[in-house]
Amino acid sequence: MAPNDHDLASLVMELFDINAFKFGDFKMKVGVNSPVYFDLRVIVSYPPLMDKITNLLVDFMNEKMIKCDHICGVPYTALPVATLMSIKQNLPMLVRRKEVKNYGTKKIIEGLYKAGDKCVIIEDVVTSGSSVLETVRDLRNEGIEVTDVIVVVDREQGGAKNIHEESVRMHSLLTLSYLLDTLKKGKRVTENTVIAVAKYIEGCQIRSDGSFVKGNPNIVNELHRTKMTYESRADLAKCIIAKKLFNLMATKKTNLCLAVDLTNSNDVLEVTDACGPYICLLKTHVDMITDFNEFFVKSLIDLSRKHNFLIMEDRKFADIGNTVAFQYTSGTFKISSWADLVTMHSIPGQGIIQGLKSKLTGNADRGVFVVAEMSSHGNLIDEKYKNATIKLATEGADADFIAGIVCQNPLFRNPEFIQLTPGVKIYDTGDNFGQQYQTPEYVIKKNGADIAVVGRGILEARCVEKAACRYRDVLWQSYCERIGVDDGDQL
Numbered sequence: 012m013a014p015n016d017h018d019l020a021s022l023v024m025e026l027f028d029i030n031a032f033k034f035g036d037f038k039m040k041v042g043v044n045s046p047v048y049f050d051l052r053v054i055v056s057y058p059p060l061m062d063k064i065t066n067l068l069v070d071f072m073n074e075k076m077i078k079c080d081h082i083c084g085v086p087y088t089a090l091p092v093a094t095l096m097s098i099k100q101n102l103p104m105l106v107r108r109k110e111v112k113n114y115g116t117k118k119i120i121e122g123l124y125k126a127g128d129k130c131v132i133i134e135d136v137v138t139s140g141s142s143v144l145e146t147v148r149d150l151r152n153e154g155i156e157v158t159d160v161i162v163v164v165d166r167e168q169g170g171a172k173n174i175h176e177e178s179v180r181m182h183s184l185l186t187l188s189y190l191l192d193t194l195k196k197g198k199r200v201t202e203n204t205v206i207a208v209a210k211y212i213e214g215c216q217i218r219s220d221g222s223f224v225k226g227n228p229n230i231v232n233e234l235h236r237t238k239m240t241y242e243s244r245a246d247l248a249k250c251i252i253a254k255k256l257f258n259l260m261a262t263k264k265t266n267l268c269l270a271v272d273l274t275n276s277n278d279v280l281e282v283t284d285a286c287g288p289y290i291c292l293l294k295t296h297v298d299m300i301t302d303f304n305e306f307f308v309k310s311l312i313d314l315s316r317k318h319n320f321l322i323m324e325d326r327k328f329a330d331i332g333n334t335v336a337f338q339y340t341s342g343t344f345k346i347s348s349w350a351d352l353v354t355m356h357s358i359p360g361q362g363i364i365q366g367l368k369s370k371l372t373g374n375a376d377r378g379v380f381v382v383a384e385m386s387s388h389g390n391l392i393d394e395k396y397k398n399a400t401i402k403l404a405t406e407g408a409d410a411d412f413i414a415g416i417v418c419q420n421p422l423f424r425n426p427e428f429i430q431l432t433p434g435v436k437i438y439d440t441g442d443n444f445g446q447q448y449q450t451p452e453y454v455i456k457k458n459g460a461d462i463a464v465v466g467r468g469i470l471e472a473r474c475v476e477k478a479a480c481r482y483r484d485v486l487w488q489s490y491c492e493r494i495g496v497d498d499g500d501q502l
């Protein structure tokens with residue numbers, strides 16, 4: 012039976028949901044930055060999906076009436092899929108070594124075969140086709156006949172043509188165009204994303220030796236985080252609350268977060284009501300409020316609805332998973348019951364994220380910002396910690412819970428995450444405790460901030476409302492200039 016469109020479309024959605032491919036700004040082997048990146052290695056963590064892909068490939072192979080004596084996966088990602096296909100069809104497998112052993116048999120092809128046997132190659136993703144062609148060459152050197160290769164995804168960058176030139180037919184279960192079309196129909200990506208990828212693919216056709224068909228391409232990847240609009244990034248966000256925040260920023264036209272660091276609940280509510288129309292996010296430190304109570308929480312939520320902003324408790328969780336699970340949901344503050352977002356340090360490792368997620372109940376969408384850098388002078392965060400934090404936040408399996416990163420510099424490229432930058436003041440003087448400030452224009456235009464956190468710059472102004480309005484305007488204008496649109500269109 013041939014794979015039907017429904018099965019293929021649902022496969023595309025599943026692959027997208029598990030981050031087997033992403034849109035953004037990725038450095039490729041060929042030296043240019045691509046707006047799309049495939050990493051099908053993750054599928055081994057999803058046995059039902061592995062089974063589904065195997066069944067689809069087997070059906071596809073039957074539909075194409077490909078007959079062979081062996082099946083051989085291109086190392087490494089396609090190996091488990093080829094193994095499952097071999098078992099399902101009782102079709103003997105051959106394994107091509109990537110490196111030849113310098114002892115023992117020194118064989119490059121493992122398995123039983125004889126010259127003249129026919130072998131079909133299985134590959135996960137084809138770009139120029141060079142990996143497939145290396146496998147073809149090694150099999151043919153052993154006298155094995157290769158006429159067909161089956162691939163899960165063809166990036167449509169010249170691979171099919173290059174492979175055909177070596178007298179091998181390439182059959183792809185999915186093409187990049189099909190994938191984009193399906194995601195667009197399923198409202199997972201916008202037209203802008205589709206256009207940006209299509210432009211890249213057209214300008215970046217590659218020969219099997221790695222050279223570019225149209226000469227060295229001067230491709231400007233339009234899916235670069237700091238060049239994209241908040242609305243198009245909302246489409247790419249896997250975390251529902253990040254999506255909501257991006258959309259809120261785009262519709263309300265503000266990228267200002269107010270740090271309402273005051274110690275009396277009435278003062279917090281009064282300032283929030285005055286500044287609410289200008290902010291996308293309210294950042295609290297509720298443990299500094301002397302008269303914290305349930306009525307305060309209810310009033311804060313009412314204000315967030317009245318003025319349309321989200322609330323983030325800057326708790327900076329930093330303990331083991333089990334402890335933070337209780338700190339987040341219980342105690343005096345019951346943070347998870349009212350804060351859309353919280354902050355956390357990465358120092359405890361992956362377990363802290365699992366802990367925070369573990370006790371979340373109900374329908375409310377929640378998310379977290381991971382602290383990768385701090386604004387205070389002499390802080391102890393070093394490069395190694397920073398890089399490991401970015402990896403934990405952007406490459407782990409928790410993209411549905413991680414809204415973004417708290418940092419001072421553009422440390423990451425992924426457009427689906429939000430950069431939140433504190434330490435912002437129009438007059439960039441510090442304080443007596445090592446706080447360091449940068450100007451609103453600087454953090455947005457030079458340092459990659461998506462949202463700027465302003466505390467005392469507003470709280471110490473004679474009129475907090477006017478100050479919030481001023482910060483909102485300068486931050487939004489800086490964003491418009493960064494993405495290259497006229498602020499008149501945006502404000």
Ligand SMILES: O=c1ccn([C@@H]2O[C@H](COP(=O)(O)O)[C@@H](O)[C@H]2O)c(=O)[nH]1
Pocket residue numbers: 270272296325384385386387417433434435446464465466467468
């Ligand atoms: O590195 C960091 C992380 C968090 N903050 C918090 O942001 C505000 C800044 O307040 P200002 O009055 O604008 O200095 C405050 O709540 C901090 O806890 C930070 O400053 N630096």
